[in-house]
Amino acid sequence: MSIDKLTIKKVLGLSALKAKESEIDTLSEQLSSILEHMKALDAVDVTGIKPMFFGIDKDNCSVRADEPVVVERALIKTNALSIVDDLYCVPNIIAGDDE
Amino acid sequence: MSFDILNSNIPTINSAIKDKKISHRELVDFYIKRAKKYSKLNSYINIMEQEALEKVTNMDPDLSANEIIKGIPVSLKDIFLMKGHKTTCASKILSDHVATYDSTVASRLQNKGAVVIGKNNMDEFAMGSSNEHSFYGPALNPWDESRVPGGSSGGSAVSVSAGLCQISYGTDTGGSVRLPASYTGICSLKPTYGRVSRYGVIAFASSLDQPGPMARNIEDLAIAFDAVSGHDPNDSNTSSLPPSNIYKGLKNIEPCTLGVPYELLSDGIDKDVVKCFESSLEIFKKAGYVIKDIKLPHAKHSLDAYYIISTGEASSNLARYDGIRYGYRTSNISGLKDLYENSRSEGFGTEVKRRIALGTFVLSAGYYDAYFVKAAKVRRLIRQDFDNAFSSCSAILLPTAPTTAFKIGEKLADPMTMYLSDVLTVPVNLAAIPAMSIPCGFDSKSLPIGMQIIGKHFDEMTLFNLAYFMQRQRPELFNRVSVK
Structure with missing residues (x-):
């Protein structure tokens, strides 16, 4: 199957990604080629087959107690892009307003 | 020393x-x-x-x-x-x-x-x-x-x-x-x-x-x-x-008996790889091992199922990178949507963006059943093939890759050709078995x-x-x- 430029743009929007027009052309070609290869799955009869989202039987798996995990606050803050008065600071995101 | x-x-x-x-x-x-x-x-x-x-x-x-x-x-x-x-x-x-x-x-x-x-x-x-x-x-x-x-x-x-x-x-x-x-x-x-x-x-x-x-x-x-x-x-x-x-x-x-899915060795595998693999089979045979031709009828669909499932999951997993709490943030910001899109577009490389886009497509309304659910059903058939094969052999042997190491840059322009490098390894991941x-x-x-030695679930001991x-x-x- 081919995937047109309009669909690529919709998919990029859903993915929170941007691309230039030339990149969209390339992506359209590449994804079309990949989806063409995937068409082979159409030939597989899956009537009555249940989808399997994990390859293991989950009977032996257990869920841990839902207890709070304390992580060092100072360490978490080392990854913050901006801290002001001990609070996370994000850019002004309302269009037109000053920082 | x-x-x-x-x-x-x-x-x-x-x-x-x-x-x-x-x-x-x-x-x-x-x-x-x-x-x-x-x-x-x-x-x-x-x-x-x-x-x-x-x-x-x-x-x-x-x-x-x-x-x-x-x-x-x-x-x-x-x-x-x-x-x-x-x-x-x-x-x-x-x-x-x-x-x-x-x-x-x-x-x-x-x-x-x-x-x-x-x-x-x-x-x-x-x-x-x-x-x-x-x-x-x-x-x-x-x-x-x-x-x-x-x-x-x-x-x-x-x-x-x-x-x-x-x-x-x-x-x-x-x-x-x-x-x-x-x-x-x-x-x-x-x-x-x-x-x-x-x-x-x-x-x-x-x-x-x-x-x-x-x-x-x-x-x-x-x-x-x-x-x-x-x-x-x-x-x-x-x-x-x-x-x-x-x-x-x-x-x-x-x-013991070792299975070889000979049907997977026919297309796209380098002659030198097949020759080396077969010489290893001879070593096993000489020591008394029985080499048995086994069938994995759905394994040829593994690559397609894998790239649908893995990109779908990646699209979801990588949604967390938004430029807000941690990670790269763009300096090109004129609104919230811009902040997300520019941070992600500048922060991720080409292959990651390609896989996120493919994963978003296979998960999207209208295509989810045709791609993601279909791939998950094929995944069950692939696992069943392995379960059936292991009823008549202790382990399965295959080359690891269709070729030896290729030149830097040789496959970068064509993602599908690059993905084909994984054709002999992905069936194992879909079936969750060790190799x-x-x-x-x-x-x-x-x-x-x-060469790969592939085993039953949790039977790493036999592989070793x-x-x-x-x-x-x-x-x-x-x-x-x-x-x-």
Whole structure:
């Protein structure tokens, strides 16, 4: 199957990604080629087959107690892009307003 | 120091330390010096020299029986979190990210005294078959530096193959420890899904990701696996089985029946690869093993099912990178949508963006049933094929990759051609079974070739014993360092 430029743009929007027009052309070609290869799955009869989202039987798996995990606050803050008065600071995101 | 570290396995090194032929500090210093000397191979993103040397200074040379990995220099793919250390996943978007907790793999290794000497290069977010999709540039194959080492755990494979660490750990979502092991002439294990915890491993495709060890010989591979396997309350998908005890269980086994899906060897596999693989089959036959032609009728659809499932899961997992709380943030911001889109578009590399887009497409309304659900149904058929095959054989043998290491840049322009490198490894991930890659020879260009030994769920012991047999039959292929 081919995937047109309009669909690529919709998919990029859903993915929170941007691309230039030339990149969209390339992506359209590449994804079309990949989806063409995937068409082979159409030939597989899956009537009555249940989808399997994990390859293991989950009977032996257990869920841990839902207890709070304390992580060092100072360490978490080392990854913050901006801290002001001990609070996370994000850019002004309302269009037109000053920082 | 006259002791030959590079050609020794961990038990031999431990004996040398006990006999005071070498100290833990000399061992760690030796590997760090080599890692720095061969930095052009680009196998490390970060070498933790000072911390590693401090850890082994004055380490007691008298090791108890359960301290087999104590003081051993280990490297980790830069996908494993280590508290207080940068963990980048080879991505610009995480290039300044400092881990706030330890992955279970890192904490188990450190609790047992292993010394992490550095974090390895890799394909960004483990998406790739060549290690060319790294923000830090490609790692180079030490057998031929114009060629790729395979991916995505390419840096780990290079660090083992070139003798820049004793053992390493990577992750395998669709072949990412086996493919680079094959291309660089070393051993690796993709354990049964759920045998090694994914806690603290940056997620790519959660139903497929599985950490696995890489080593130059089977003893080291067994020790490396035993050190990290077992249930972890922090990963609800880990099995409740007790930790593995493979190293002590290595032994000669009675010849058994081994399955070979000959139908998968017909198309697109290099002649040299097939020839080498068949010569390995002859070795098994001569020792009394029965080689049986088995059928895996749906395995030919594995690649398509894999790239639907893995990209769908990746699209969801990577939605968390938004430029708000951590990671790269664009300076080009005119609104919230811009902040998200520009941060992600500037922070992710081309291959990651391609896979996110494909994954978003296969999960989107209108295509979900036709692609994602269909692939999940085919996945069940693939697993059933393996279950049926194992009713008549103890393990399955296959080449690891259709070719040997290819030239850097050779497949970058055509993603589908690159994806075909994984055609022989992805069936194992979909079925969640264990598989090992071991060296089985060289092609006409003197590049290493690997073969896979594939087993039943949680039957890693059989794989190790078969590999151990092959190591004794062809010792010249094991414990081989590509850079002297």
